[in-house]
Amino acid sequence: MRTLTLSRNDLILLAGYTLVVLGGPIIMAPLGAGYPDLLQKFVIFGIFAVGFNILFGLTGYLSFGHAAFLGIGSYTAVWSFKLLTMNPLPAIVLATLLGGLFAAVIGYICLRRTGIYFSILTLAFAQMSYNLAYSVLTPITNGETGLQLVQSDPRILDAAAGRDYGAVLPSSDLFGIPMNGYPGFYFCGVVSIVCFYLAIRIFRSPFGLMLRAIKSNQNRLNYTGLNTQPYALAAFVVSGMYAGLAGGLLAVVDPLAGAERMQWTASGEVVLMTILGGAGTLLGPVIGAGVIKYFENIFSAFNEGILMAAFDFLPEPIQHLMVNVTSLFVGEGWHLTLGALFMVIVIFLPGGLMEGFNRLSALVAGIVRGRRDGASARGA
Amino acid sequence: MDAILLQILNGLDKGGAYALIALGLTITFGTLGVVNFAHGALFMLGAFCAVSVKALLSLEQVTEDATQLTAWGTPLEVRVPYVESWFGDFGTVLLDYSVPVSILVAIPVMLLIGVVMERGLIRFFYKRPHADQILVTFGLAIVLQEIVKGAFGANPIPQPAPDVAKGMIDFGVAVGMDAGNVVYPMWRLVYFLFSVAVIAGVFAFLQFTTFGMVVRAGMADRETVGLLGIDVDRRFTIVFGIAAMVAGLAGLMYTPILSPDYHMGMDFLVLSFVVVVVGGMGSLPGAVAAGFLLGILQSFASMNEVKSILPGIDQIIIYLIAVIILLVRPRGLMGRKGVMEH
Amino acid sequence: MGILSVRNVNKRFGGLKALDDVNLEVEAGTVHAIIGPNGAGKSTLLNCFVGRLEPDSGSVTFDGMSLLGIKPHEINQAGVSRVFQTPEIFGDLTLIENVMIPAFAARDGAFTLNAWGLVTTHGEIRARALAMLTDVGLADQAERPAGQLSRGDKRRLELAICLVQNPKLLLLDEPTAGMARADTNNAIELMKRIAGRGVTMVVIEHDMHVVFSLAEKITVLAQGAVIAEDKPEKIKGNHRVQEAYLGGAQL
Numbered sequence: 001m002r003t004l005t006l007s008r009n010d011l012i013l014l015a016g017y018t019l020v021v022l023g024g025p026i027i028m029a030p031l032g033a034g035y036p037d038l039l040q041k042f043v044i045f046g047i048f049a050v051g052f053n054i055l056f057g058l059t060g061y062l063s064f065g066h067a068a069f070l071g072i073g074s075y076t077a078v079w080s081f082k083l084l085t086m087n088p089l090p091a092i093v094l095a096t097l098l099g100g101l102f103a104a105v106i107g108y109i110c111l112r113r114t115g116i117y118f119s120i121l122t123l124a125f126a127q128m129s130y131n132l133a134y135s136v137l138t139p140i141t142n143g144e145t146g147l148q149l150v151q152s153d154p155r156i157l158d159a160a161a162g163r164d165y166g167a168v169l170p171s172s173d174l175f176g177i178p179m180n181g182y183p184g185f186y187f188c189g190v191v192s193i194v195c196f197y198l199a200i201r202i203f204r205s206p207f208g209l210m211l212r213a214i215k216s217n218q219n220r221l222n223y224t225g226l227n228t229q230p231y232a233l234a235a236f237v238v239s240g241m242y243a244g245l246a247g248g249l250l251a252v253v254d255p256l257a258g259a260e261r262m263q264w265t266a267s268g269e270v271v272l273m274t275i276l277g278g279a280g281t282l283l284g285p286v287i288g289a290g291v292i293k294y295f296e297n298i299f300s301a302f303n304e305g306i307l308m309a310a311f312d313f314l315p316e317p318i319q320h321l322m323v324n325v326t327s328l329f330v331g332e333g334w335h336l337t338l339g340a341l342f343m344v345i346v347i348f349l350p351g352g353l354m355e356g357f358n359r360l361s362a363l364v365a366g367i368v369r370g371r372r373d374g375a376s377a378r379g380a
Numbered sequence: 381m382d383a384i385l386l387q388i389l390n391g392l393d394k395g396g397a398y399a400l401i402a403l404g405l406t407i408t409f410g411t412l413g414v415v416n417f418a419h420g421a422l423f424m425l426g427a428f429c430a431v432s433v434k435a436l437l438s439l440e441q442v443t444e445d446a447t448q449l450t451a452w453g454t455p456l457e458v459r460v461p462y463v464e465s466w467f468g469d470f471g472t473v474l475l476d477y478s479v480p481v482s483i484l485v486a487i488p489v490m491l492l493i494g495v496v497m498e499r500g501l502i503r504f505f506y507k508r509p510h511a512d513q514i515l516v517t518f519g520l521a522i523v524l525q526e527i528v529k530g531a532f533g534a535n536p537i538p539q540p541a542p543d544v545a546k547g548m549i550d551f552g553v554a555v556g557m558d559a560g561n562v563v564y565p566m567w568r569l570v571y572f573l574f575s576v577a578v579i580a581g582v583f584a585f586l587q588f589t590t591f592g593m594v595v596r597a598g599m600a601d602r603e604t605v606g607l608l609g610i611d612v613d614r615r616f617t618i619v620f621g622i623a624a625m626v627a628g629l630a631g632l633m634y635t636p637i638l639s640p641d642y643h644m645g646m647d648f649l650v651l652s653f654v655v656v657v658v659g660g661m662g663s664l665p666g667a668v669a670a671g672f673l674l675g676i677l678q679s680f681a682s683m684n685e686v687k688s689i690l691p692g693i694d695q696i697i698i699y700l701i702a703v704i705i706l707l708v709r710p711r712g713l714m715g716r717k718g719v720m721e722h
Numbered sequence: 723m724g725i726l727s728v729r730n731v732n733k734r735f736g737g738l739k740a741l742d743d744v745n746l747e748v749e750a751g752t753v754h755a756i757i758g759p760n761g762a763g764k765s766t767l768l769n770c771f772v773g774r775l776e777p778d779s780g781s782v783t784f785d786g787m788s789l790l791g792i793k794p795h796e797i798n799q800a801g802v803s804r805v806f807q808t809p810e811i812f813g814d815l816t817l818i819e820n821v822m823i824p825a826f827a828a829r830d831g832a833f834t835l836n837a838w839g840l841v842t843t844h845g846e847i848r849a850r851a852l853a854m855l856t857d858v859g860l861a862d863q864a865e866r867p868a869g870q871l872s873r874g875d876k877r878r879l880e881l882a883i884c885l886v887q888n889p890k891l892l893l894l895d896e897p898t899a900g901m902a903r904a905d906t907n908n909a910i911e912l913m914k915r916i917a918g919r920g921v922t923m924v925v926i927e928h929d930m931h932v933v934f935s936l937a938e939k940i941t942v943l944a945q946g947a948v949i950a951e952d953k954p955e956k957i958k959g960n961h962r963v964q965e966a967y968l969g970g971a972q973l
Contacts, residue, residue, distance in 0.1 A: 007842065062511045113706055116415055116510050120657050121706060124699035127650055131699075136692030206826050206844065207837035209815075213823050216812040223772065223810065224883060225798035225827040234835060264650065268518055275515060333530060339522025346516040347504070 010200050013282060017196050021189040025182065033294055036185045041293045043185070043192040044249045049273040049285035050199050051242020055235045056271070057280035058208060060215035062119045064267050065106070065126030069099040069240045071133065071262030073247020075140065078147045078257045085157035086165075086172045088179050088187065092248040099244015100237050107236030111229055114218070126264055133259035146258030172252050184253040191249065195242060196286070202238065203282055211235050215280075243270075272338070276345050278354030287353055292338070299334045302327075386564070387679045393568040393637060395675020396575025397423075400630035401652035402659060402667035403582060404623035410599035410662040411619050414502055415510050417517040419627055420649025421524040425493060426486055426628025427640035428528055431537050433482035437463050437475050477542045479636060486632050487625060494624025498617045521646065529642035536639035541567040545636075567636045574633050578626060579668055585622075586664070595619055599662060654702040660712030670713060674698050725750040725922055726771070726891055731780030733766055733946075740766045741777065742946040748891070748939075753913075753923045755933045758943035759967060764926045765807070767943070768895055771924075772804050773797050784891060795832050801890035803883075805897055809876035811883065813869030817860055820868050821851035821882050828887040854886040858912065874905045878912070885916060892916070894925045898932050910935050934958075942966065 006014065020027060021043060028034045033042075052066055073095035080091040110121040133141040141147055151169055158165075172179040179187055202208045210231050213221045221228055251257055260266070269292070277288025307323045314322060329337045349356050405419050440459040448456040463471035474481060501520065505513045540546070545566045586592035594615060631640070631648075638644065655674055659666030674697075680686060681697040693700075705712060724747035733741040740763045748754045756764050769775040770782055773794040782789045789797055798804075803824075812820050825847045830836065842848070855861040858878040863871070868879055877897065884892055897913065898906045906929065913936055917923055927933045933940065933954070940957045942950040944966040950957060957963055 006840070060511070062514065064514075109703065109707065113710060116514070116661070117657065117706060117710070119511075119514065120653050121703060123650060124654055124702050128696040128699045131695035132692055135695045201840070202837050204840045204842070205837045206822075206830075206839070206841055207835060209819060209823060209841055210826070212815060212819075213812050216814040217810060220810040220812060220883070221823070222794040223798055223804050223806075224824045225795050225832060225887065226823070227793070227795045227832040230833040234837075265646075268522075271515065271518075333526060335522055336526035336530070339519045339526060342519025342522065343501075343516050346512055346519065347501075350508075350512060 006200060006204070010204065014193075014197055014200060017283075017286070018193050021193055022186075024185070024189065031294070032298070036181045038293065038297050039185045040188050040249075040253045041297075042290045043188045044246050044253075045270075045273065045289040045293055046286040047188075047192050047195045047249070048243055048246035048270050049277070049289040050195060050282075051239040051246070052270045053239075053274050053279060053281075053285040054199060054202060054211070054242070055239035056274055057285070058203070058211035058215060059232050059235050061111075061114070061232060061236070062271070063110075063122040063236070063239075064119050064264060064271070065122035065124075065129075066239065066243050066270055067262050067264065067266035068106070068126040068129040069103055069243035070247040070250070070266065070270075071129065071257065071259065072102050073099045073244035073249075074251045074257035074261055075133075075147055075247075076244070077248035077251035078149070078255055079140075081149055081155070081170075081172060081251070081255055082153040083156065085155055085161075086163075086170050087157075088172050088174055088248075088252040090157075091172070091252060092191065092245055095248025095251070096241045096245040099247065100241035103237045103240020103243075104233070107233050107240065111232050111236060123264060123267070126262060126267055130259055130262040130264070133262060141257070141259060143259070146256050148256045172255055179252050180254075188249050188253065191245070195245070196282075200282060207231070207234070212280075269338075272342050272345075275350075275352055276341070278352030281352070281354040284352050284354040291353070295337070296334055299329070299337055383683070387683060388676055389564050389568070390682075391676030391679035392572040392672065393575075393634075393675075394678065395672035396572050397630050397634050397648065397671075398652055398655045398675050399668045399671025400575050400578060401627050401648055402655040402671050403579065403664060404627045405652055405656050406659070406662055406664060406667045407582075407595070407599075408620055408623045409656070410664075411595055412498075412502070412616050413506060415513045415517070416502070417514050417649065418497070418521040418524065419517075419623070420645035420647075420652065421521040422490065422493070422624045422627040422645070423631035423634075423648050424525060424528065424640065424642065424645030426490055426631030427635050427644060428532060428631075429486040429489055429628060430479050430482040430539050430632045430635045431532060431640060433485050434475075434478040434539060437461065437478050437481075441465050479539055479541060479633065482632060483629060486628050490625040490628030491621040493628075494621035495617055497624065498620035502620060503613070503616070521649070525642045525645060532642065534642060536641040538639040539635035541570075541636035545570050565637075571633055571637060575630065578629060582622075582626060583664070591615065591618070651698055654698055656712075658702050658705045658712055660714040663712065663714040666712055666714030674701065677701065724748045725785055726924065727781075727783045728767075728770075729781045729783075731767070731770060731777045731782065733763075733770065733775065733777045739946050741770070744780070744943070744946070744948055746941055746948065746951070748922060748924055750890075750922050751920045752938045753917045753925060753936050755925045755927055755937035755940045756943060757927060757930075757933055757940060761945075762943040763946040764943055765895060766946075768804075768893055768924070768926055771797075771893060772802065798827070798887075798889075799832055802893065803885070803887055803889035803891070804893040805877070805880050805884055805895060807895045807899055809873070809880045811868045811871075811876055811879050813867070815868060816865050817855060817868050817871075817879060818848070818851055818864040820879055821854050821886050822847050824883050824887045825850050825854075851886060854882045857885070858882045874901055874909075877901070877909065881912065881916075885921075890922060892921050892923045894923060894927075896926055896928060898927070898929055906932065 024039050024042070025034050025036075028039060033039070048066075048070060052063070055061055055063060076095040076098045077088075077091035080094050084090050106122070106125045110118055110125065113121060134143055149169055151165070151167065155170075174183070174187060177183045210221070210226060213226075214228050214232060218228055247257075247261065250261070273288035273292050274285045275288070276291060277286065278284030307326055308319065311319045311322045327333065345352065401419060401423055404422070405416060408414055408416050408419070438461055440461050443458050443460070444455040445458050446455045450456050461471065461475055463474050465471070467474065497520075501516065505516060547566050548563045549566050549569065550563050586596055598615070631645070651674075655670045656667055658674065659668070659670030678694065678697055682694040687694060726746070726748040728744055728746035731741050731744040732739075744763075744767060756767065758764050766775060770777050771784075771789060773789065773792055773796070776790060784797075784800060784802060787800060789800075789802075812823065815823075822841070826836075826844070829847065852861060852864065855864055858881055860875060860878055860882065863875075868876070871879060894913070898909050901909060910932055913923070913925075917936065925933070925936060937954055940952065940954055941948055942957065942960075942963050949962050949966055950960050952960065
């Protein structure tokens with residue numbers, strides 16, 4: 001099976017990713033992030049960003065509406081819990097399929113335009129979905145309250161299998177393993193490893209090459225006999241499926257779905273994750289998602305008390321000043337940090353953190369080489 | 381008939397706001413080639429100019445009146461705004477007219493904000509891809525709205541219209557219908573007239589001044605204008621300042637209709653982008669026409685008769701129209717060829 | 723009838739008549755040059771061959787199939803490749819990737835969802851691309867990003883992109899524009915080699931040196947109309963051509 005083999009570097013990448021995910025609880029512990037709720041977010045939003053990157057990073061089409069597919073995934077998964085079974089597998093499969101289906105329809109329309117027109121079309125569709133979820137579709141989405149499980153849900157498959165959850169509100173479980181806490185994290189983690197592997201395959205395939213060619217020179221591609229539209233649409237659908245899956249997983253670990261997941265700020269967030277890490281790179285979006293979810297968690301948890309303690313070593317007036325300044329950026333002000341981060345990255349590091357790493361390692365390599373050259377010159 | 385008239389009137393003020401924001405967006409895009417996602421934030425900043433002016437004018441002097449006692453036996457506190465104690469009746473008028481009065485403050489403030497924004501950030505993005513421009517201004521928009529949230533809180537802050545414009549006018553009587561059929565809030569009419577005046581002002585400025593001529597030439601062909609030896613940079617800055625001012629004034633005057641909060645800009649921005657796209661990127665008349673058109677269509681879609689046939693249509697009408705327009709007329713109603721197609 | 727046949731083609735831009743009843747036959751296996759002063763309508767004509775412009779009237783057929791109203795990628799799939807005036811290449815991709823893309827397009831068609839097998843497992847495509855790069859003298863730079871190439875090398879790369887598809891018809895829009903003399907001579911050599919393999923070529927060119935070293939037949943356009951069509955040596959002596967070009971001076 002030669003077609004199944006990845007190059008050595010990609011295998012190392014995949015192995016490294018697998019290791020970090022599986023060892024997550026231990027690796028992230030020193031950073032104060034070694035608990036399941038946050039780890040789940042890392043891998044779920046990692047999936048979202050990796051999928052988004054297949055569209056934005058490879059083809060250069062900037063979608064401002066991918067949160068719609070995330071939301072659709074969540075609603076689908078919750079409905080699967082309500083109607084079918086509390087088993088997460090049908091939920092995520094259906095979430096992925098529905099995400100892909102909606103992406104196919106929306107993508108088909110939006111991809112008739114390029115550039116900013118495409119971005120605005122996707123934004124328009126996402127806002128439409130969001131508005132509809134809040135208003136007319138309330139029977140499906142439960143409007144502002146959000147879609148929740150109730151004890152009296154039919155769950156026909158569970159009922160057929162003779163499972164009765166009794167008087168308690170059921171939580172999703174994989175053949176008896178509850179999907180919250182660490183088991184939930186590992187479930188999402190394994191899914192994310194599969195997703196990451198598939199992303200590597202797509203990146204290295206002729207299909208991926210065509211997608212990169214779209215970003216590089218669409219004109220040349222057309223005159224080279226390739227039809228860009230179906231390629232871009234396929235990328236759009238794949239990224240929509242990733243988003244749907246991520247939305248489904250969010251519902252698996254916490255079975256409720258709300259329209260705010262579809263808001264365009266949520267679409268902006270996945271754009272930020274992707275460019276923060278490095279659009280077009282394999283690892284970048286995962287890192288971007290991790291960094292943002294980590295800081296969101298840390299920063300929004302800060303309150304005045306913690307800040308006062310942190311600046312305790314300073315004289316009192318300065319302490320108060322520092323607390324006042326920093327409190328703008330933490331807690332409720334986390335979004336300010338996010339916006340500032342957005343700007344800083346776009347201004348100074350358009351290639352994202354991955355480019356930063358590469359520049360840094362090139363710099364280090366340069367210094368090392370310089371030293372060695374200097375040493376050999378002295379030796380001669 | 382009267383129902384239709386009423387819906388058209390209802391759409392005019394919203395349409396005016398869309399048109400004003402879209403006008404600035406399309407000018408900045410046409411001359412500077414920049415897609416500014418922070419334009420909605422400028423609308424919001426303008427609205428908060430009104431909030432700030434009102435707050436300043438309402439600062440109160442507290443005196444104790446020993447001759448009167450409260451129910452608890454303490455001296456009655458008398459609160460008088462400083463402006464009233466200083467200027468007497470004029471102060472009262474000033475406070476009543478705080479929204480229009482704040483225009484005087486907003487003009488220099490918004491110009492300054494625009495100039496600082498262009499010099500400090502936007503100009504570094506003229507040659508960057510549109511995606512980068514979108515992303516950096518999106519970031520800026522978040523920063524601006526979070527700062528406002530930090531300073532003014534998250535809740536909407538109602539701004540009263542001046543007393544004379546608070547009432548309703550019976551528009552139906554004016555056009556010969558029965559009284560009470562088409563009653564319309566006065567301030568909305570004021571807003572509509574104001575937006576028409578500003579739009580006319582912008583068009584006159586572009587049409588009749590040399591500066592405006594250069595700007596229009598720049599919108600038609602940016603490179604050539606640069607080659608003419610005209611100091612394009614300085615003009616870009618001013619253009620951006622004017623666009624910021626127009627957006628700011630649009631937001632400021634809108635405050636009696638919609639109590640401003642920190643994220644009002646984003647809501648309007650998304651819609652205004654749709655307006656620009658529908659009108660045709662880079663087309664000024666297109667932006668204005670599309671602004672009013674969408675405003676009016678939106679108000680028609682909110683009619684109960686329409687909603688009962690097409691539930692939810694009021695929520696999506698604008699986006700739906702944008703989608704249809706973009707597919708049928710890719711360049712918008714009045715767009716030019718080759719603008720922003722790659 | 724030739725492999726490319728242009729009949730009564732007209733094209734107006736506003737009040738300007740860009741193409742005025744143009745007729746043209748390109749014989750299979752020949753190099754056919756289209757020359758003419760600036761604004762004669764050469765590029766307009768070429769754009770009508772590749773689906774970029776649609777003539778107002780007339781017909782363009784290639785190998786018995788109409789080229790009007792179909793998309794650029796369909797025209798390419800029919801066997802027509804085009805070299806642009808300013809080289810159009812994939813600047814972010816490596817040279818080998820630049821040439822593998824058209825090789826995939828030629829083998830797999832306009833769209834295949836080839837997302838599972840890796841690029842590296844398509845050995846024969848890579849070999850073809852590498853051979854093509856060797857042919858144009860760029861094999862040693864195969865792993866470099868194409869954006870870093872010099873202008874002359876970009877042109878070679880673009881030729882490689884077109885040739886790896888084994889086109890039946892190769893359209894060249896001023897292939898030596900902006901090149902130094904030495905580079906031009908190299909390019910002529912390369913194009914002669916290509917022509918020697920029996921590829922039909924249509925060349926738009928300003929440089930008479932290039933035209934007369936390559937072309938077997940020349941069509942002269944002036945103000946959108948064909949004023950002469952003949953063998954090179956006859957064109958040299960054609961009075962009307964000299965008139966159009968130089969106001970009567972000898973070519």
